[in-house]
Each structure stands twice: as structure tokens, then as C-alpha cells.
Amino acid sequence: MEREWNDKQPIYRQLRDQVVALILDGVLNEGDPLPSVRTVAAEHRLNPITVLKAYQELADEQLVETKRGRGMFINAGARDLLMQAEREKFLSEHWPRVYATIQRLGLTQKSWKRSIEMACIEARGIRKTFGTTIALDGLDLRVEEGRILGLIGPNGAGKSTALNAILGLTRYEGELNVLGRDPWTERDQLMRDVAFIADVAVLPRWIRVAQVIDYLAGVHPRFDRAKAEGFLAKTNIKRTSKVRELSKGMVTQLHLALVMAIDARLLVLDEPTIGLDILYRKQFYDTLLNDYFDRSRTIVVTTHQVEEIQDVLTDLMFIDRGRIVLGCSMEEFESRYAEVMVRKENVAAARALRPIRERQLFGRSILLFDRADREQLAELGDVRTPSISDLFVAVMGQTEGAVR
Amino acid sequence: MNEHVTQSFYWSLRRELWENRSLYIAPVIVALVLLFGFVISMHSLPSRMSVAADLGPTGERAILARPYATTAFLMVMIAFIIGAFYCLDALHGERRDRSILFWKSLPVSDRTIVLSKAAVPLVILPLFVFALILAIQLAMLLLSTIALLGNSPSLMTLWAQLPLVKMTLALIYALVAIALWHAPIYGWLLLVSGWAKRAAFLWAFLPVMLIFFFETIAFRTSHFVLLLRYRLFGWFTQAFAPEARYSFAAEPLKALDPLKFITTPGLWVGLLFAAAFIAAAIRMRRHREAI
Numbered sequence: 001m002e003r004e005w006n007d008k009q010p011i012y013r014q015l016r017d018q019v020v021a022l023i024l025d026g027v028l029n030e031g032d033p034l035p036s037v038r039t040v041a042a043e044h045r046l047n048p049i050t051v052l053k054a055y056q057e058l059a060d061e062q063l064v065e066t067k068r069g070r071g072m073f074i075n076a077g078a079r080d081l082l083m084q085a086e087r088e089k090f091l092s093e094h095w096p097r098v099y100a101t102i103q104r105l106g107l108t109q110k111s112w113k114r115s116i117e118m119a120c121i122e123a124r125g126i127r128k129t130f131g132t133t134i135a136l137d138g139l140d141l142r143v144e145e146g147r148i149l150g151l152i153g154p155n156g157a158g159k160s161t162a163l164n165a166i167l168g169l170t171r172y173e174g175e176l177n178v179l180g181r182d183p184w185t186e187r188d189q190l191m192r193d194v195a196f197i198a199d200v201a202v203l204p205r206w207i208r209v210a211q212v213i214d215y216l217a218g219v220h221p222r223f224d225r226a227k228a229e230g231f232l233a234k235t236n237i238k239r240t241s242k243v244r245e246l247s248k249g250m251v252t253q254l255h256l257a258l259v260m261a262i263d264a265r266l267l268v269l270d271e272p273t274i275g276l277d278i279l280y281r282k283q284f285y286d287t288l289l290n291d292y293f294d295r296s297r298t299i300v301v302t303t304h305q306v307e308e309i310q311d312v313l314t315d316l317m318f319i320d321r322g323r324i325v326l327g328c329s330m331e332e333f334e335s336r337y338a339e340v341m342v343r344k345e346n347v348a349a350a351r352a353l354r355p356i357r358e359r360q361l362f363g364r365s366i367l368l369f370d371r372a373d374r375e376q377l378a379e380l381g382d383v384r385t386p387s388i389s390d391l392f393v394a395v396m397g398q399t400e401g402a403v404r
Numbered sequence: 405m406n407e408h409v410t411q412s413f414y415w416s417l418r419r420e421l422w423e424n425r426s427l428y429i430a431p432v433i434v435a436l437v438l439l440f441g442f443v444i445s446m447h448s449l450p451s452r453m454s455v456a457a458d459l460g461p462t463g464e465r466a467i468l469a470r471p472y473a474t475t476a477f478l479m480v481m482i483a484f485i486i487g488a489f490y491c492l493d494a495l496h497g498e499r500r501d502r503s504i505l506f507w508k509s510l511p512v513s514d515r516t517i518v519l520s521k522a523a524v525p526l527v528i529l530p531l532f533v534f535a536l537i538l539a540i541q542l543a544m545l546l547l548s549t550i551a552l553l554g555n556s557p558s559l560m561t562l563w564a565q566l567p568l569v570k571m572t573l574a575l576i577y578a579l580v581a582i583a584l585w586h587a588p589i590y591g592w593l594l595l596v597s598g599w600a601k602r603a604a605f606l607w608a609f610l611p612v613m614l615i616f617f618f619e620t621i622a623f624r625t626s627h628f629v630l631l632l633r634y635r636l637f638g639w640f641t642q643a644f645a646p647e648a649r650y651s652f653a654a655e656p657l658k659a660l661d662p663l664k665f666i667t668t669p670g671l672w673v674g675l676l677f678a679a680a681f682i683a684a685a686i687r688m689r690r691h692r693e694a695i
Contacts, residue, residue, distance in 0.1 A: 169508060170693065187690075188513035196509045204423070204503035211422050218415030219512050221408065255506075 011046065015054035023063070023079055024086070030079060034064060034072040119177075120145045120266055120298040121166055126174040128161055128322075135161040136172065137322035143315070145265070146295040150309055151302045152392055153319035159302040162319065163270050166300070167196055179265055192222055195259040196268035203255055205244040209237055216258060228261035231291070249280040256284060260292045267292075269301040273308075281305065285312050306389045316388065318395055326395050338369050338377055339386035346380040353377075357394035368394050412512045416520035417528065424490055427524065428532055434482045435540050438475050442544050445471070446551050453558040465565045466654040472544060472566070473652055476537045476575055480582060483533040487525030491590050492605055494521040495598035495689060502694040514689040518594065522682050525590045530579040537575060541568065567656055574656035578643070581665055585639035588674045591681030598688030601695055634670065642668045 005011050022028040037055065041048040055072055058064045063078040075081075102112065123141040127134075135158045143149050153159050164170040166178055168187030176183060181190045203212065209232070216223045232239075235253045243251055252273065259267065273281040289312060293299060303309060316333055318326040328336065342350040342365045351358070353376070355367035368386055369377060377383045421427060456467040495518070498504040507517065545566065552559040593608055600607040612632065619628050640648070648659035665671060 164693075167509070169505075171691070187508070188511050188516075191509060191511040194509075198502075198505040198509070202502050202505040204498070204506065205501060206423055208422075211419075215415050215419055216510070218418075219412045219510055221511070 012050045012054040012057065015040075015044075015046075015051065016057045019054070019058060020063070020082060023074060024082055026079075028074055030074050030076050032074050033070075034058075034074070036071055119143060120147075120179060121300070122175075122177045123162075123166075124175040126162070126165055126172050126176055128158075128165060128170065128172045134322055136165065138174070139319075139322060139324060141317070141324060141327075143298060143300065145298050147314045148293065148299045148301070148312060149315040149317060150306070150313040150388070151300060151317050151319055152306055152388065153302075154396065157319045158322040159319055160270055161322075163196075163198075163268055163300070163302065167194065167268060192220070193265045194268065195262045195264040195266075196270070197255050197259055197272045198270045203243045203251055206242060208240060208242050209254060210239045212243075212254075212258065213239075216262075220262060222263040223258075224261045224263065228257050231257035231260060231287075249276055252276055252280060252284060256287060260287070265297060267297060267299045269299065269303075271303055272301065273303065273305060281308055285309060288312075306392065307387060310388050313388075318392060320396060333388075333391075334385050336371055337386050337391055338372060338374060338383050339390065340367050340369065340377050340381045340383050341365075342367055342381040350377075350380045357390070357397060359390075408511075409513075409516060412516045413520050416512060416517055417523060420494075420521060420524050421528070424524075427486060427490060427529065430486050431479065431482055431533055431536055435479065435536050438478060439540055439543055442471060442475070443547060446547060449548060449551055450555060450558065453552070453555075453561065457558075457561065461565065462654050464561065465567060468562060468566050469571065469654065469656075472541050472568075472571060473656075475540055475544070476571070476578075479533050479537050479540070480579065483525075483529045484582070484586060487529050487586075487590060488593055490524060490529075491521070491593035492597050492608060494524075494594055495685060496600060496604045499692060499695045504694050515686050518598075518682060518686045518689055522590065522594060522685075526583050526587060530583050534575065534579055538572065541571070567654075570656045574652075574660060577660050577662065581643035582639050584671060585635075585643070585674060587678035588681060589635060591678040591685070594685040595681045595688065598685045598692060635674065638670055642670060 005014055009017075019028070019034070028034075034055065035043075037048050037051045040046065040051045044051075055064065059066060059072070061081075063075055063081065064072045065075050066072050119142050121141060121143040123139055126136050126139040126141075128136040137158075139158070139162055141162070151159055151162065161170065165172040165176060166183060168178075168183030168185075168190055171184055178190060179193050183190055207215075213225060213228055216228070217225045232254070235250065235257070237246060237250050237254055243254070246254065256272075273284050276284070285308060288299070301309060301313075313330055315329050316327070317324055340350060341361075344364075347365050350365070350367050353367075353369060353372055356370050357368040359366050368390060374383060452467060456464040459467065498507060545562075545568070548562055549559060552562060596608040597604050615628050616626075616632075619625055643661065643665040644652070644659050645661045652659045
């Protein structure tokens with residue numbers, strides 16, 4: 001149970017509400033015992049009488065029953081009872097107001113349904129050509145809120161073009177929806193909710209640190225100056241310095257500090273750490289994860305330094321020749337792909353299981369499998385999760401048509 | 405929403421001034437040079453004053469006011485050159501150094517950005533040059549006063565005859581007229597700056613030269629050059645009375661002809677072109693990517 005109490009309601013009411021929430025969420029099931037009054041009182045440092053009062057309320061509402069000598073238990077049908085009450089409460093108190101708003105704004109059922117079901121980024125059949133070169137060839141993409149997606153691909157695969165389309169920097173054919181907006185026609189409004197870093201060197205070189213903070217504070221409704229200054233205080237960047245006077249690593253620190261001070265829903269990073277030394281690269285992702293990311297934000301990142309973000313990502317996409325060739329969550333990645341360092345005597349047996357790639361390391365064969373039986377693999381050698389880059393080489397090899 | 409747009413516009417204007425410090429440094433340097441020239445010319449001031457005294461009040465005013473009018477005119481010309489070069493780089497520089505990717509990551513529309521850039525030569529520079537001219541003229545007056553301290557009749561004449569307030573009013577009128585008259589030039593330069601991949605300067609002037617050459621060779625006429633001259637200097641004939649060149653220094657207010665100016669089709673056609681060029685520049689900012 002939560003330990004935080006507010007001053008708006010008596011504590012026993014809050015305790016009661018928490019138990020109700022636990023029942024509704026299915027944490028406490030019908031027939032489960034409630035924790036004893038003594039335990040709850042000790043755990044929350046509450047007066048046992050307060051706890052008792054809360055339990056009495058629940059009993060009065062017929063949600064729990066006392067079994068003499070054994071404590072209190074959730075009643076059969078408690079959940080239904082609560083649900084019924086909650087439904088009635090919603091329909092009589094909240095819904096009329098919501099409905100009135102829907103009517104007033106003239107929202108159609110289609111439009112409000114879409115807003116609920118909407119993903120952070122949704123692309124269908126995006127095409128983009130530069131002359132005769134096809135940069136995006138019917139790209140389909142869906143990114144849910146709260147994910148960290150790594151978009152990985154060889155040079156010229158269309159990564160940057162895809163990001164540019166998402167950011168409203170380039171025109172495209174097809175259907176693209178970012179946070180419910182069309183990026184091309186609504187870029188300026190979209191940018192209230194989106195932040196992006198396009199490689200390292202795009203901060204204007206003539207600007208002073210203090211000026212860029214002033215400017216952002218002036219034009220960006222979601223920019224928090226105090227936050228930016230807090231992040232900068234942890235670095236060696238002086239407020240009076242011009243960007244041209246900063247080292248490459250410092251410029252990245254500055255850009256990251258600015259972007260993290262924006263309360264954005266989507267952060268797009270296009271090769272954010274290119275050309276940085278390893279210390280800055282490590283620090284970059286650490287800061288991003290610790291001080292910025294939470295479940296309400298979405299991050300899309302492209303990079304060539306794949307190993308560094310393997311532990312950071314929740315989702316993975318490989319892009320090649322303007323199409324998504326592989327897309328999965330990291331859990332899926334870990335359960336689906338396995339790499340086996342095969343013992344010499346088992347190599348032939350392992351090859352029979354149709355690996356998607358084989359490579360040699362110190363005279364040992366390392367085979368990469370897709371959807372293979374783990375137990376079977378374990379008999380052949382040491383099984384481990386492959387690195388993204390190994391899988392990348394394997395998948396790209398397949399699409400090139402080269403059989404390994 | 406509207407407040408946000410105004411705020412964005414204000415900060416984008418400030419941004420332009422942070423980036424382009426030459427916008428105010430260059431005029432200040434020119435002003436100081438002009439002032440220095442005036443200081444050197446002051447050794448002949450007492451003799452000029454005595455010559456002026458023989459010419460009657462109008463001639464006297466003309467001679468006294470001439471350096472002030474000349475200074476103002478030169479400053480206005482400098483402002484035009486600075487404004488033109490500023491426009492030529494305004495939408496090109498940010499693409500060249502890729503900082504456009506940063507600017508476009510902010511919730512500021514292309515329209516706000518381009519209009520704030522257009523406002524620099526059309527509003528900010530004239531305002532700044534106005535203040536600067538006023539400052540130089542006051543400094544000139546102060547220096548003359550000091551130089552003539554031992555010569556009270558001349559000093560009296562100087563203060564009595566110099567039409568400082570009238571000159572200032574005429575200057576305001578001239579600055580507004582020139583800004584409106586030159587608006588299509590600035591608009592064209594902004595458009596080229598937003599369009600050209602490189603050598604914006606060349607792209608801005610090459611078509612003009614080509615049309616000129618073509619016309620000369622094909623038709624042996626020079627309408628286009630006349631048109632250009634009209635656009636560059638036509639404000640003088642359209643906004644001022646015909647005899648302005650001679651009477652401006654002595655009678656600044658009589659030299660103005662606002663009625664003729666606002667009824668000149670050239671003004672309105674020019675503004676129409678300016679609006680079209682700026683609208684096209686906004687489109688360019690949206691479509692063009694970093695170079």
C-alpha cells in the first residue's frame with residue numbers, strides 16, 4: 001500500500017480508498033485476507049484505531065467480512081459491487097460533463113476514438129524520393145508512448161529521411177501522424193511537444209550559452225529555464241561562452257541540457273553522439289535515462305554505435321532501403337534470438353538447425369539462431385543473447401541475398 | 405496563441421541582432437568616421453559662417469544645414485547597403501551552418517522567422533539609423549557651438565537658423581518612404597537567400613545582369629536599367645518635391661511631398677512585389693533543407 005497521505009481527507013478514508021483501489025486493480029482478490037490491523041498500523045506508523053475505522057467502513061459497505069479469530073477477508077462479489085458503484089459514479093458525475101464538452105466541440109465519434117487509440121508515431125506507406133533515388137519506400141512504423149526505439153540501418157538506408165519526415169522537415173507521400181498531428185503542415189505546433197537533436201553540430205556557433213537559454217525561454221512554452229541551468233551547473237560550461245568556443249563534447253552537453261529542460265512527449269535523436277569520445281557518449285545516455293526518461297515520454301534514436309544503446313532500448317527497428325526489415329521489442333529480441341558458441345564436435349549438428357549467421361572467433365564457431373529451441377541449443381554450446389550489431393549484420397546479410 | 409506568436413517574433417528579432425552585430429556596429433563606425441570628417445572640416449567653420457552671413461537667411465540656412473543633411477543622407481545609404489547584405493545572408497547562413505535544424509526544432513513558425521528577418525531592414529535598421537543620425541547631428545551641433553564660443557554673433561546665427569526639428573521630421577518621413585520603396589529589393593534578396601544553395605550574391609544579381617544584357621542586345625533599349633534605377637533611387641523623385649535637391653537643407657519640410665508619394669503606382673506595385681517575394685521566402689524556408 002502507498003504510504004503517502006494528503007491533508008484533504010481523513011487518513012482512515014484514504015486507507016479505505018487504497019484498499020478499494022487494490023480490489024479494483026485485482027491485487028486483492030475475493031477471499032483474500034486483509035493485512036491485520038496491527039501489521040498495517042506498524043507499517044504505516046498509524047494509530048490502530050485509525051486502521052480499525054477504515055476496516056469498519058469497508059465492512060459497512062459489505063466489501064469485507066470479519067471471520068472471528070481469523071481476521072478480515074474480502075467478500076465474494078466485492079469487486080462487482082465496487083465496479084457497479086464506480087460505474088454509476090462515473091455515469092452520473094463525470095460523463096455528463098465530458099459528454100457536454102464533446103457536444104460543444106462538435107467532436108465526432110471517429111475523432112475521439114482515434115485520439116484514445118493513437119500511438120505516438122504512426123506511419124503508413126511513407127514514400128520519399130530524391131530525383132531517382134528512393135529514400136523511403138513505403139515505410140510503415142508504429143511507436144507507442146513510453147518506448148525507447150532504436151532505429152538502426154546502414155548509411156543511406158533512409159534513417160535521417162524518416163526522422164526528417166517525422167519532424168516535419170521534409171515532405172513525403174503517405175500517411176504520417178505524430179502525436180495526433182500532421183508534421184508537415186503543423187510543424188510549429190508539433191514542436192511544442194517534440195524535441196530533437198540532429199547530430200552534434202547544429203547549435204549556431206555564434207550564439208552565447210545565456211542567449212540560447214533566453215531564446216528558448218522566450219519562444220518555447222514548455223521550456224524550464226531553471227532546469228536547464230541546473231543541468232548546466234553540473235558541467236564546466238560557462239554562461240558567457242559562445243558555442244564556437246566549446247569543445248564538441250561540451251556542445252553536446254549543452255544541447256542535451258536544453259532539450260532535457262523541455263517538457264516534451266517525444267524526443268528524437270539523430271546520431272546524437274557522433275564524433276564524441278567514449279566518456280561523453282556514456283554520460284550522454286546515462287543522463288538521458290536517469291534525469292529525463294519516464295514512461296510518459298517516447299524517445300527515438302538512430303546511431304551507429306549500437307552496442308552503447310543495447311541496454312537503453314525498449315524497442316528495436318532495422319531499416320534498409322527505405323523499409324523496416326525488422327521490428328521487435330527488446331524482450332522479444334531476447335527471447336527470439338540466441339547466439340551459441342558451438343563446441344567443435346557439435347558444429348555440424350548446429351548447422352543443421354539453420355542458423356541465420358555463422359562467424360568464427362578464436363577458432364570457435366558462433367552461430368546465430370532465430371526462434372530456435374533453447375534447450376536444444378544449450379546442448380550444443382554456450383547460449384547467450386546476441387548483440388544488436390551481430391543481429392544487424394545477420395539480418396542485413398539476409399536482405400542482401402547473401403547466404404552465409 | 406497570439407501572445408505566443410508575438411513573443412516568438414520579439415525573441416526572433418532579438419536573435420537576429422545577437423547574430424548580426426554588424427547591423428549596428430557598421431553604422432556606428434561610419435557615423436564616427438563622418439563625425440571625424442566634420443571635426444576636421446571645422447577649421448573652416450568661422451569663414452563659412454561669414455560667407456553664409458552675406459547670403460541672406462535662406463542661403464545661410466542652406467550652408468549651415470548642408471553638412472547635417474549630407475551626413476543623414478550618407479547614413480541612410482549605408483543602412484541600405486547593410487540591409488541588403490543582411491537579407492542576402494539571412495536565410496542562407498542558417499542552412500549553410502546547419503543551425504536551421506536547431507531553429508526548426510523549436511515551436512516557431514517559418515512565417516514568424518521570415519517576417520522577423522524582413523523586419524530587420526524594414527523597421528529595425530531605419531529606427532537605429534534614425535537614432536544614430538540624431539546623435540551625430542547633436543554632436544555636430546555641440547562641436548560647432550564649442551568651436552564658435554568666442555564668436556557670439558556666429559553662434560547666435562547657428563542656433564537661430566539651423567532647422568534641427570524640421571530636419572528631424574523630414575528625416576522620419578524620408579526613412580519611412582525609403583523603407584517602403586526598397587521593400588521589394590529586400591524581399592527579393594530574402595527570397596534568393598532562402599532559395600540559393602550557394603553563391604546567393606551571384607544568384608541575386610546574375611538574373612538582373614542577364615535581363616539587362618539581353619534587352620540591350622535584343623532590343624537596343626534600356627527599360628530594365630531605368631526600372632532598376634527607379635527602384636533604387638525613385639524614392640527621391642516620388643517622395644520629395646522636384647526642387648528638393650536644392651531646397652532640402654534650407655527648408656526640409658517644404659521639400660516633402662507625401663501626397664505624390666502615396667499616389668505613386670510605383671510604391672504600391674513595389675509593395676505588392678515585396679509581399680509576394682516574402683511569401684515565397686516563407687515557402688522556401690519551409691521546403692529547403694540544410695545545405
